[in-house]
Amino acid sequence: MRIPILKLYDCLLVSIQWELDDQTALQFQEDLLHKIHETSANGVVIDLTSIDFIDSFIAKVLGDVISMSKLMGAKVVITGIQPAVAITLIELGIGLEDVLTALDLEKGLEKLQQELGD
Amino acid sequence: MSIQSCVTIINEWDIVAARQLGRNVAKELGFGTVDQARITTAISELARNIYLYAGKGQICIDKLNDAGKAGLRIHAADNGPGINDIRQVMEDGFSTSGGLGAGLPGVKRLMDDFHIESETGSGTQIKATKWLR
Numbered sequence A: 001m002r003i004p005i006l007k008l009y010d011c012l013l014v015s016i017q018w019e020l021d022d023q024t025a026l027q028f029q030e031d032l033l034h035k036i037h038e039t040s041a042n043g044v045v046i047d048l049t050s051i052d053f054i055d056s057f058i059a060k061v062l063g064d065v066i067s068m069s070k071l072m073g074a075k076v077v078i079t080g081i082q083p084a085v086a087i088t089l090i091e092l093g094i095g096l097e098d099v100l101t102a103l104d105l106e107k108g109l110e111k112l113q114q115e116l117g118d
Numbered sequence B: 001m002s003i004q005s006c007v008t009i010i011n012e013w014d015i016v017a018a019r020q021l022g023r024n025v026a027k028e029l030g031f032g033t034v035d036q037a038r039i040t041t042a043i044s045e046l047a048r049n050i051y052l053y054a055g056k057g058q059i060c061i062d063k064l065n066d067a068g069k070a071g072l073r074i075h076a077a078d079n080g081p082g083i084n085d086i087r088q089v090m091e092d093g094f095s096t097s098g099g100l101g102a103g104l105p106g107v108k109r110l111m112d113d114f115h116i117e118s119e120t121g122s123g124t125q126i127k128a129t130k131w132l133r
């Protein structure tokens, strides 16, 4: 199953709605980069509201796709990280320190507009 | 007293099956959402390590009941290459596969008890327990 990537003005919108297996995560990495290239989007919001756990593999895939997008010239904001996910990520030792985050999709889009406005 | 159910880990889909089993048992036992996430994450780490480094193995989930204390134990077992230097693999950031090296030290922090036994050439056994508070 592929994760849908929507285009909204000059941004891409991704809402991950089900548990990620390894293949889906890797496929998403590739799909997002192609979509950035195709659409010349300069911002991406990835919403994780429905995700109830993130392990080190998925954290790496996410971190990598953020760095890759940056290389291509697109900024990524992650939104909707649940309390349980934030706690387990820190306990795993994964802070995602340089990653832009926001509470929800709406705030994520606002943050992206600010970032792109600078 | 303990009741056990197991998932054989051979491919990536078995990793998904193992963590779903773990989450279901954690829910059944009455763990809250944060502990459910801790347990699911720990199982995912151990199952993926089996898949990546041993090729094949087993994840068993035990419901524990010790003198009125309830808990969930993850038992990961494989007959893979084993681990040479256990202290090294328990360090944050150590990885032989280009991973984050967060798995094993992470599991230790996510769970209450952690026990690892490994012999080069004959495999690895890891037991990690979360107690219900």
Ligand SMILES: Nc1ncnc2c1ncn2[C@@H]1O[C@H](COP(=O)(O)OP(=O)(O)OP(=O)(O)O)[C@@H](O)[C@H]1O
Pocket (backbone or CB within 6 Å): A056, A057, B045, B049, B050, B053, B054, B078, B080, B081, B082, B083, B089, B094, B095, B096, B097, B098, B099, B100, B101, B102, B103, B104, B105, B124
């Ligand atoms: N079951 C196992 N059999 C043999 N070696 C193992 C096993 N589990 C872990 N290892 C070794 O221990 C190292 C550390 O494992 P750990 O899970 O902490 O990190 P990783 O798998 O490399 O990366 P991450 O889990 O962050 O994606 C591995 O790189 C591997 O060399």
Ligand SMILES: [Mg+2]
Pocket (backbone or CB within 6 Å): B045, B048, B049, B099, B102, B103, B104
């Ligand atoms: Mg690992």
